[in-house]
Amino acid sequence: MKAAEPTKRCTLTAVTLDEGSLGRGNPDQEHERAIAIWDILERNYFAVPGHDGGPYALHVALVEKKLTLDVRNSGAEPVVTHFLSLTPFRRVIKDYELVCESYYAAIRTASPAQIEAIDMGRRGLHDEAAELLRERLAGKIEVDFDTARRLFTLIFALHWKG
Template sequence: MTLAAPAWLCKSWGRQTMDTNRIATITLDETSILRRSETVAREREVALRDLVEDNSFTPVRAAENGHVGPWDLKLAVREARLELAIHDAKGEEAGLIALGTTRFRRVIREYFAICDSYYKALRQASAPELETIDMARRGIHDRGTRHLMDALDGKVDTDFATARRLFTLLCVLHIKG
C-alpha cells in the first residue's frame, strides 16, 4: 500500500513549494504483513494517512550525500531487521537504513498485549477502566517510540509525532499469523 501527500500540502497560493524535510509517500512491504484484522487495517490506514499529511523526516546520510527530499519511503521487516528504503525527490535511491528489531521485541509484545486487553475491555469494562487501559497503551506506545527515536539517532532527523506513527507501522509489520 502506498500513500502520497495530498496536493494541497505541496502548493502554496498557486506557487509550487516543496518541504524537503518530509516523507512524501510511504509504502509498506505487503509480504511483511502476515495477517490483517479489521482493527489492524484501520490503524495502519490512519497511521499512513496521518504520516504523509504531517511529518518531519530527513535521512542524515542521504542529505549529506546531496540527496534532497521530499522522501519516498518503503518499510519492510526482513531477517529480523526493519528496513527503510529511501528515495529522493528525483526518485533516485538515497539509501537503506536497517535497524535490528530485537531491541523492539519486548515493547511490541507488551503493546500487542495491552491492545488485546483494551479491545476485550471495550465489550464489558467501565469508562474509568477503559481510560486506565488506554493510558497504559499510550504509555507503552510512547516507550516504543522513544526506542525507535534512539535507534534512528544519527541516521534520521525526525520529531516525536513522526516517530510515533512509524512505530505504529513497525508494529503492523510485526503481526504474526
C-alpha cells in the same frame, strides 16, 4: 503579488508497507495501519542527514528479521536503506501487543474508566517505543516525536498476527 516558490521540505510524501512482511490483520489492525500512514502523510518531519532535504518516499519491510527502511526521493531514486535490529524493540513490542489485545477486548465490553486506564498504558508504551526508535535512528534518519510514534505503529503492524 507573486506566490512563493515551493521549498524542499524534510518530509515524507509516501509511505508503504511491504505486503510480504505483513501478517493478515483483523479490521482493527488494518484500520490502525491506514490511520498511521494517513497521519504520517498529513504531518511529519523526516530528514536524512547529508541529503538535500526531500521530499521522500519510505518503504518499510522486514528482511531477515531486521527492520528495513528504504528511503527514496520524489523521483523514486534510492537515497538510503537502513537495516535496524529489532532486538531492542522485543520487550516493548510484546508488551504493546498484550495491551492492544486488552484494549480491543475492552472497547467492546468494559466501562469507559477501564478503557481509559488501558489506553493510558497503551499510549505510555507507544511513547517509549517512539523514543527508542528515535534513539536507534540517531545519525541515520531524523524524525520528530509524532512521526516516530506513527512509524512505530507501522513497525508493530509488521508483527501483528491475524
